[in-house]
Amino acid sequence: MAPSLPDSFDVIVVGAGPGGSTTAAYLGRLGRSVLLLDKAKFPRDKTCGDALSGKSMNVVRELGLVAEVEKLPHGIIKGATFSSPNGKIISIPFPSTDPNRPGGTGYCLRRQHPDYLFFTAAKNTANVTILEQFQIQDVLMEDGKAVGVKGIDLTDSKRAERTFSSKVVVGADGVNSIVARAVLGEKAQLDPSHSCDAVRVYYEGITGMTNDIEIHFIKSIMPGYFWIFPLENGRANVGLGLVSKDLQAKMKKDKTNLVQMLNHIMKEEPLFKERFANAKPMGLVTGWRLPFGSYRRQLSGNGWVLVGDAASLVDPFSGEGVGNATTSGRLAAQFIDEAIERNDVSALALGPYEVAVWEELGKELSTSYKMQQLGRHEWLLNLVIGKAARKPAVRDLISASLASDEAKKKFESPLTYLWLLLT
Numbered sequence: 001m002a003p004s005l006p007d008s009f010d011v012i013v014v015g016a017g018p019g020g021s022t023t024a025a026y027l028g029r030l031g032r033s034v035l036l037l038d039k040a041k042f043p044r045d046k047t048c049g050d051a052l053s054g055k056s057m058n059v060v061r062e063l064g065l066v067a068e069v070e071k072l073p074h075g076i077i078k079g080a081t082f083s084s085p086n087g088k089i090i091s092i093p094f095p096s097t098d099p100n101r102p103g104g105t106g107y108c109l110r111r112q113h114p115d116y117l118f119f120t121a122a123k124n125t126a127n128v129t130i131l132e133q134f135q136i137q138d139v140l141m142e143d144g145k146a147v148g149v150k151g152i153d154l155t156d157s158k159r160a161e162r163t164f165s166s167k168v169v170v171g172a173d174g175v176n177s178i179v180a181r182a183v184l185g186e187k188a189q190l191d192p193s194h195s196c197d198a199v200r201v202y203y204e205g206i207t208g209m210t211n212d213i214e215i216h217f218i219k220s221i222m223p224g225y226f227w228i229f230p231l232e233n234g235r236a237n238v239g240l241g242l243v244s245k246d247l248q249a250k251m252k253k254d255k256t257n258l259v260q261m262l263n264h265i266m267k268e269e270p271l272f273k274e275r276f277a278n279a280k281p282m283g284l285v286t287g288w289r290l291p292f293g294s295y296r297r298q299l300s301g302n303g304w305v306l307v308g309d310a311a312s313l314v315d316p317f318s319g320e321g322v323g324n325a326t327t328s329g330r331l332a333a334q335f336i337d338e339a340i341e342r343n344d345v346s347a348l349a350l351g352p353y354e355v356a357v358w359e360e361l362g363k364e365l366s367t368s369y370k371m372q373q374l375g376r377h378e379w380l381l382n383l384v385i386g387k388a389a390r391k392p393a394v395r396d397l398i399s400a401s402l403a404s405d406e407a408k409k410k411f412e413s414p415l416t417y418l419w420l421l422l423t
Helices: 018-029 052-061 066-071 112-123 178-188 244-254 258-268 321-339 347-374 379-389 394-400 403-410 415-421
Strands: 007-012 032-035 075-077 079-083 089-093 106-108 127-133 134-142 145-151 161-171 195-204 212-216 225-230 235-243 286-291 304-308
Touching: 007 018, 007 145, 007 321, 018 032, 018 127, 018 321, 032 112, 052 066, 052 079, 052 321, 066 112, 066 415, 075 225, 079 379, 089 286, 089 379, 089 394, 112 127, 134 161, 134 178, 145 178, 161 178, 161 321, 178 304, 195 244, 195 347, 235 258, 304 321, 304 347, 321 347, 347 403, 379 394, 403 415
Parallel strands: 007 032, 007 161, 032 127, 079 212, 161 304
Antiparallel strands: 075 106, 079 089, 134 145, 145 161, 195 235, 195 286, 212 225, 225 235
């Protein structure tokens, strides 16, 4: 560890993924001294579905990184293909008017690439100091207020402990956040009804690939779903996920696990066994847990703020987390800067951050949770996808819902399903 590294900063950000790096980059631009810590050495891999959402692109544009994203190895995404439990298939293009996907085009790229891009953006920002391979052990508290962190340099054979102080500590250290556990205690535990377990593996040689992300609701893994997301050079991210509570019940009842279910789909399911007949895996199956934003975790307190997965902000329907992580990082930087300017980083002063997050993301997360619950019903998925396969008006509704939260909310209304029955 460099001996010249200061001991004190305006803000310490723990975790240099998209949420933490975004927070650090915005704060640095605002003139705040920031220490960005991560236990990994970048670039590093991160298990994920790999689709870069339109919401993520908002922050990418604000940070001036669009040209850099386009240079990275990526798959071009033009829409989404869905299949129902009874085997009906539809392809829905992204709306060309989607402000987050100009021309109806999106990107899918392995997480190590955009994560390193966000990390590099923070690293290149004035006032931001980076410390990799530093494992925090605890948040330092004084009179109930977060005032810094302590941890160890993983490159030091002696594992000497070091402390850093700050006015605000930001927890951006993911689903198993040490910061969240330190400030929330038992409240940091995940609710199995509001979290998801997933696995993914990279493949090459899958036949029938298009410029669509594929989401398949297969009877054998209901109420979960299976996905195929196209990457560069004919490669794909392949995986499946189930709500943790459902997975626990399924493992007990069917004596199976996620890896076995994934292999069964690729080898036995009629829609996929031919497509995967000559496909080859590129590495091992990896798994992770997603903390859904349908459970409202406390996001700020005396001298601390949580962002991204540490704040439990993953979309309950799509499982996407980068967009909400970068959005929360942008908001966190704004309100932390204002609190420091007033020389008041109390829970009351940082509270507006939490209000802003739920104002910007809350309705969408609520709608996504309701759609997740609706997606548990096979007959409903069969109805919606079956009608969409035959009726342009239904396809248009689904297409609009891919870009608009207002359009997505229509799926909450019983009148929509009455319309589907009569259409």
